[in-house]
Each structure stands twice: as C-alpha cells, then as structure tokens.
Amino acid sequence: MTERFDAVDVIRTKRDRGELSDDQIDWVVDAYTRGVVAEEQMSALAMAILLNGMSRREIARWTAAMIATGERMDFSSLSRPTADKHSTGGVGDKITLPLAPLVATFGVAVPQLSGRGLGHTGGTLDKLEAIPGWRAALSNEEMLAQLEEVGAVVCQAGSGLAPADRKLYALRDVTGTVESIPLIASSIMSKKIAEGTGALVLDVKVGSGAFMKSLDDARELARTMVDLGTDAGVRTVALLTDMSTPLGLTAGNALEVRESVEVLAGGGPPDVVALTLALAREMLAAAGKPDVDPAPALADGRAMDTWRRMIAAQGGDPDAPLPVARHTEQVLAPADGVLVRLDALAVGVAAWRLGAGRARRDEDVQAGAGVEMHAKPGAVVRAGEPLMTLHTDTPERFERAKDALADAVTIAPEGDRAAVGPVVIERVG
Amino acid sequence: MTERFDAVDVIRTKRDRGELSDDQIDWVVDAYTRGVVAEEQMSALAMAILLNGMSRREIARWTAAMIATGERMDFSSLSRPTADKHSTGGVGDKITLPLAPLVATFGVAVPQLSGRGLGHTGGTLDKLEAIPGWRAALSNEEMLAQLEEVGAVVCQAGSGLAPADRKLYALRDVTGTVESIPLIASSIMSKKIAEGTGALVLDVKVGSGAFMKSLDDARELARTMVDLGTDAGVRTVALLTDMSTPLGLTAGNALEVRESVEVLAGGGPPDVVALTLALAREMLAAAGKPDVDPAPALADGRAMDTWRRMIAAQGGDPDAPLPVARHTEQVLAPADGVLVRLDALAVGVAAWRLGAGRARRDEDVQAGAGVEMHAKPGAVVRAGEPLMTLHTDTPERFERAKDALADAVTIAPEGDRAAVGPVVIERVG
Numbered sequence: 001m002t003e004r005f006d007a008v009d010v011i012r013t014k015r016d017r018g019e020l021s022d023d024q025i026d027w028v029v030d031a032y033t034r035g036v037v038a039e040e041q042m043s044a045l046a047m048a049i050l051l052n053g054m055s056r057r058e059i060a061r062w063t064a065a066m067i068a069t070g071e072r073m074d075f076s077s078l079s080r081p082t083a084d085k086h087s088t089g090g091v092g093d094k095i096t097l098p099l100a101p102l103v104a105t106f107g108v109a110v111p112q113l114s115g116r117g118l119g120h121t122g123g124t125l126d127k128l129e130a131i132p133g134w135r136a137a138l139s140n141e142e143m144l145a146q147l148e149e150v151g152a153v154v155c156q157a158g159s160g161l162a163p164a165d166r167k168l169y170a171l172r173d174v175t176g177t178v179e180s181i182p183l184i185a186s187s188i189m190s191k192k193i194a195e196g197t198g199a200l201v202l203d204v205k206v207g208s209g210a211f212m213k214s215l216d217d218a219r220e221l222a223r224t225m226v227d228l229g230t231d232a233g234v235r236t237v238a239l240l241t242d243m244s245t246p247l248g249l250t251a252g253n254a255l256e257v258r259e260s261v262e263v264l265a266g267g268g269p270p271d272v273v274a275l276t277l278a279l280a281r282e283m284l285a286a287a288g289k290p291d292v293d294p295a296p297a298l299a300d301g302r303a304m305d306t307w308r309r310m311i312a313a314q315g316g317d318p319d320a321p322l323p324v325a326r327h328t329e330q331v332l333a334p335a336d337g338v339l340v341r342l343d344a345l346a347v348g349v350a351a352w353r354l355g356a357g358r359a360r361r362d363e364d365v366q367a368g369a370g371v372e373m374h375a376k377p378g379a380v381v382r383a384g385e386p387l388m389t390l391h392t393d394t395p396e397r398f399e400r401a402k403d404a405l406a407d408a409v410t411i412a413p414e415g416d417r418a419a420v421g422p423v424v425i426e427r428v429g
Numbered sequence: 430m431t432e433r434f435d436a437v438d439v440i441r442t443k444r445d446r447g448e449l450s451d452d453q454i455d456w457v458v459d460a461y462t463r464g465v466v467a468e469e470q471m472s473a474l475a476m477a478i479l480l481n482g483m484s485r486r487e488i489a490r491w492t493a494a495m496i497a498t499g500e501r502m503d504f505s506s507l508s509r510p511t512a513d514k515h516s517t518g519g520v521g522d523k524i525t526l527p528l529a530p531l532v533a534t535f536g537v538a539v540p541q542l543s544g545r546g547l548g549h550t551g552g553t554l555d556k557l558e559a560i561p562g563w564r565a566a567l568s569n570e571e572m573l574a575q576l577e578e579v580g581a582v583v584c585q586a587g588s589g590l591a592p593a594d595r596k597l598y599a600l601r602d603v604t605g606t607v608e609s610i611p612l613i614a615s616s617i618m619s620k621k622i623a624e625g626t627g628a629l630v631l632d633v634k635v636g637s638g639a640f641m642k643s644l645d646d647a648r649e650l651a652r653t654m655v656d657l658g659t660d661a662g663v664r665t666v667a668l669l670t671d672m673s674t675p676l677g678l679t680a681g682n683a684l685e686v687r688e689s690v691e692v693l694a695g696g697g698p699p700d701v702v703a704l705t706l707a708l709a710r711e712m713l714a715a716a717g718k719p720d721v722d723p724a725p726a727l728a729d730g731r732a733m734d735t736w737r738r739m740i741a742a743q744g745g746d747p748d749a750p751l752p753v754a755r756h757t758e759q760v761l762a763p764a765d766g767v768l769v770r771l772d773a774l775a776v777g778v779a780a781w782r783l784g785a786g787r788a789r790r791d792e793d794v795q796a797g798a799g800v801e802m803h804a805k806p807g808a809v810v811r812a813g814e815p816l817m818t819l820h821t822d823t824p825e826r827f828e829r830a831k832d833a834l835a836d837a838v839t840i841a842p843e844g845d846r847a848a849v850g851p852v853v854i855e856r857v858g
Contacts, residue, residue: 011605015479040472044604047476050444175473176440 007041014048029065043175050180066190069164073196080109083283084197089121091209091348092246097260101306104151108287113157120348130254130367134316162190185224199235199286207244209344222428237429248272251351252370254322266299325368325391333381337411346408350401354392378420436470443477458494472604479609495619498593502625509538512712513626518550520638520777521675526689530735533580542586549777559683559796563745591619614653628664628715636673638773651857666858677701680780681799683751695728754797754820762810766840775837779830783821807849
C-alpha cells in the first residue's frame, strides 16, 4: 500500500512550528500504530510537539485519531446514566475507592477502568488487589453486568481502547516526552471518550506530588481536557486539587484501603472526605442528579453496602483482614512546633521505596508497604514524637525511604500559622 | 555494566534548555554507539538539540565524543604537509576534481575522503567512477602511498572514522533532524579531525541549491566549524560561496568530469576556475605556502599531469572516452532577453531525476546522465534557442526532469542587468 504522507514531512511541519493538517494527524497516528512510522520517528515528532505545542484543533484531531485505532465501548444499554472520574495521579490518592460506591448508591453507573502504578504515585488496581481474592480483570460482559447490578466497577482497562495511546505512552516514557500538555490530555481523553462514559469528572492534581507542579500548567491541562470531552459529547468538568501534601494519612496499598473503609464508615481524614464529596457532587450533577447530597450516604452505611457488593462481585472478601507489613519503623519529629509542610513527593517516593510502588511494569508491589502519617500540616508536634510510621516487608528498604524523607517536613515555631488551603482549589467547567 | 547516566535525564536536560555536561555528552554518544541508548531516545535528543541549540562547549565536546567512538588516522609520516577541503554540497560542484591535483602539484598532500551522493547534490565518488577503471576503495596503506607519491587521493571514507556519526546521520535522515547547525558541524568536523589533516578549507555553500538557504545560517555553520577545527589543532578556514545557480555548465557525473578536465587544461567556465583557485590559495596558505600562485599550473599542464597520475594510481584510464547518455533532449529559451536567474535546486533535482543521483543509498547512478547548460545568469538569450540539454539513458525520465525545470529560469527584457555576484561571498577564518 502506498502511504499518503512521508513521516519526515510530518515531523518537519511540527518542528518548524507549523500546524499539522487533519489528514497528516490521522495518517501519522494510524501509521505509527501499524508500525509504518518507526518509533524513532514518533519520538522526534513527540519532542517537536512537546517543544512547539499543538492548537486546539490539532489536539482534538490527535485524540480522535487515537480513538480510531481501537474499539469503542457503549454503555447505552444500561438503565442508569454513567459517570466516570479520572485523577492525574497523586500521593495517597485513594479517592476512587470510597467515591465509586458512593456515587453508585444514587443510581449512577460508575465504570472505573484503571491502571497500575508506576513511580511514586500508586495505582488503584494495586490498592484493591490488597483485598484478599479481589481480581482486576473482567470481561466486557462481566463489567456491564456489574454496572447494572451493583452500579460501581473498578477494573483493568482492556487493551482494545486506543491502542495507539498504549504504544505512544510507552515510547514517551523512555524518550523524555511525557511532560507535554497536548500529549497528556489526548492520552487521557482518548481512553475516556472511547470508553463511552456519558459524564466525566477530572481531578487535576497540582503541587509537588503531582505531575503538574504549577497552577497555570494544571489549569491549562484541565481546560484542554474539558474542551476535548465537551467537543466529543461527554459532559466534562475538572477540579484542580491540592497535591502539595499527601491526601489523607496513608500512602500505600492496604493502608489506603483501610483509610477508604474508614471514610465509607462515616469517619476518615477530613481532606479525603471533602474531596470524595466534592467529586461525588460533580459526578452526580454531570449524570443529571444535581440536587442529590451524597454526604448522608457515608454516615448511614449505604455507601458501605455498595462498597461491599462491589468488592464481592469481583471475588474480594470485604471482611477479610488486610495484609500488614512485617516491619515498621518510626520517623520522629525533630523539634517542637507547628508542622507547616509535609511534602507529597517525598512521602510518595518513600512509600515507593518501601515497596508500595514499582520502578518497572513487571515488578510486584508489597500490599502492606507504605507510609502512615500521624500529623498533617497545621498540627502541633513535639520533638521525639512519631511523625510517620514506615511499613515494609523488606527492612533493608528503610534507609533509602528515610533518605527520601530527609527534607520532607518543615516545623515552624509554635504560634506560626500553617498555610493550609482547601483541597479543592478551582473548578474548570 | 552499570551505566553512568539515564538517557531520559540527558534528554530532559536539553529539552528544558539546559546545557549538557561533558560527562553527559561523552556518555550519551558512546552509549548510543554501543546500542545502550536506543534510536528513539537519540532521535528525541536530536530534536531537542535542533530546537534548543548547543553552546560552543557542548558542540566541541559532542564532536570529540564522536571522534572517540572510532579510530584516528595519522599523516605525520608523510614528507609533505596535508590540506583537505570539504564542501557542504551543491549542484555542479566538481571542484574537488581539479582542486586536489592542482594543490598537490605544489608539494601538499591532499587526502579527499569522500562520499556518494544522495538527493539533488552529486557525490565526488560517483563523478570519478564515470572514468573507466577508476576505483574508490583504497586501504589506508594504499592511500598513504599515493599521498606520498602523487600527492592527491580521492577515495571512499573508511567506516572506522567516527562510527557514531555514521549511525547518527542515518537516524537524523529519517527523523527530520538533519537541519541543526550543531549536529551538521559536529558531523562534518568529527570525520575531518579524526582523519588527521593538518589544514582544512571549508566550502560552505549558500543559496537555493545548498543546504543553507540563508547567508546568516551559512555564516553560523562556517563559524562553528572553523572554531571546532581550530580548537582541535587543525588550521581551518571557510569560504562562503554562492549556490543560487549551479557551478559551471554541467551537473551530472561524466559531464562534470569532462568540465573538470577542461579546467585542468587551462579552460573551463570562469566560476569553476575562480572557485578552484580561491580554494587552492587557501589550502596552500593553510599548509604553510602562502606565497604560491596556483593559477599558472592550470595553464602550463602541471596540474593536468598530477590529475592523470592520480586517476591512473586508482586504476582509471585518463585517456578513455567518458560515458555518454543514450538520449538527449533540449530545453529551449521561452523568450528573448537576459537570463537573470537559473535556479540551482531546480537543475539539481532535474539532474537527479535524469539518473545522475540516487534516492536511496543502494541505487545505482547513470554515469552519462545530467544537465548541460548553455547559458548562465547574465547571458543574452533568444526565444527558441537551447538553454539546456538533458542527458539520460532512460528517456521516460525526461518528463519529470522538465517538471523540475518548469520554474527554473527567469528571463528579463534585454537591457536589464542580471545581478550576478562573485562566487566567493565571504571568508571566515
């Protein structure tokens, strides 16, 4: 077959700050997926896109081209409206766990097609796999049946959605071309649009533990994704949320499940509860239920009931004891005062090094490993009291975890006020 | 072996407009040559270099790192000083053919390690291979013996010099990363410095038929290469020369040999003679012979004698008839007037399409194919008179060659003056 374009011409167009035509984009994404455009050609193009940007039209077309390389799912046979949530990834971000059953409690189907963690942010599937018996892989039919019967499902994304994205993401990961807002936005949105959700709420993290370090970048990513979703007929809204400090008091797989169950039992850390409710309200509104207040369902056990059915439907035992790491070590407060900073990235890296995360895709994670925090910014602490407890099955990892935490906290003289902001910074709709 | 760096960190440094350290450069060039840095990683880095540039220190180190991947040659055993010439490539650029024997006539060794043509500019080896019996491949020993005995040698560059450059050039060719001044300069100079020449004269072409279309870019490339050579202990100078119109009256392999022999016989087109003498003077001066006037040696047959010995030493018969194409076709002047423009790129593409050049490295070229010009800018022409003769063995190529020439000439009313500038525009030393 004669190809419609030459890869070098397409690369040169973007390199020289031109706009790629619709036909060029359709061709290069498809030809890359077919193997006609080589990896080294796509990486040069990705670098040119990262450095020279893409217009709104180019991003939308690039996203559509990635969707066109695979299958599309369809939830229209369900009796319930669908609403999905996507987080750009943070430290201690277990929000999907209480959120999905909470929203499902109100008659909305919540399909959470999730991934595993890589690097310092955990993966939702890794967390749920800490529950004995729970399995992430479902067929499309099993997923649809569970959405109809339980309302909430968290499962492994199939390989059929936007295969171009899978290939391109692996390439970007090894070529220094991850940090491009057009490429990040199209990667996320191609899968969400192909998945067929009716509504989508994006949780765009900003701060040291997030991919986006600055509010401006987070805002641009949120705006780009909201536009992409809206243009594709998905009711889409984004919340910019704080990731300068970890969410809640735990980072690690079983540790985060435990904290999520506390939230579903009506307790749990205030920031986790606040963000769960804020996202639930957005999802319910986007699914056509703007007047529902989800908060009572955390207190009265309805969300917990849905959680138990969701876990059981995928083989998990919601009553089984969660795995516990074999070794723990304390990190003590170095001084009296008020904790004004607890750095999300440092805690995330420490949890990762303790065994909660993986450095390569084929590694296993430890279910019990992670960091448990005893104080959050704003708390008064005393020298020698425990600030954190580190958990691992492999105690030789403590040293490198503590190295990561060496500069993680700032303690100011008592009487100083910690600048503790709200977890939800801004809404982009 | 544990690697000293991570390729993604090196790519990110340049992507984010940082300077690469000496250690990073040494590592990434060596690791790429060893296959540890993958093609898709190097192409992303090459694109970042193209878009974000390199400092003088980075370029020098990159060049040194490429040299360090291979062998270095040594001409110090010769009784003569060495001077080399490199052209960045143009249409009808046969200057090496008269120049090498001319300079050698004055006791300077001229090692011309050359390549074959790709695209619209011809290759010196392709031209000399039009001479029956001539062979391009010499061993190092044969080359040194010929330099000592004849003084001039034009031969194929061995694969041992800067193998990193060979690999990187092939990658840049397919990834839209050729047009980077730091990468062009380091590619050329790594081979010239590794070759071990004592003096080097660079012919940097500027104009439509050249790689550098603007004088500013050509000047920057020349300055970069002169600095690289000087810093490496090679006496280096550059001439910026005009490539808006072809050099001489022929573009094509045997056609250019014929014209070169005319120059060696004391005739030939004025621009070819002028550039040959200008480059010869620079080479002689750089080789320690600033007071020699090379012009008489073209008139009195001394340069021709050296040419004949140079060709014969490599198996060629300087008296054999040159190949002639089986078919010719005329291109006629469309109007009366003065020829004010004859575009180098158009003529180069036409010659290429007639069979003088190749589109892929494994193609053969036609010895007799090419374009013979009957008028150059400044000449008065009459409608219907031949402007050019096209030569090929494969007459089905005439149409596409004429397509390339459709907009190649501008004829102004007689009395208008053509802006014909000197062939040498500027000296960078």
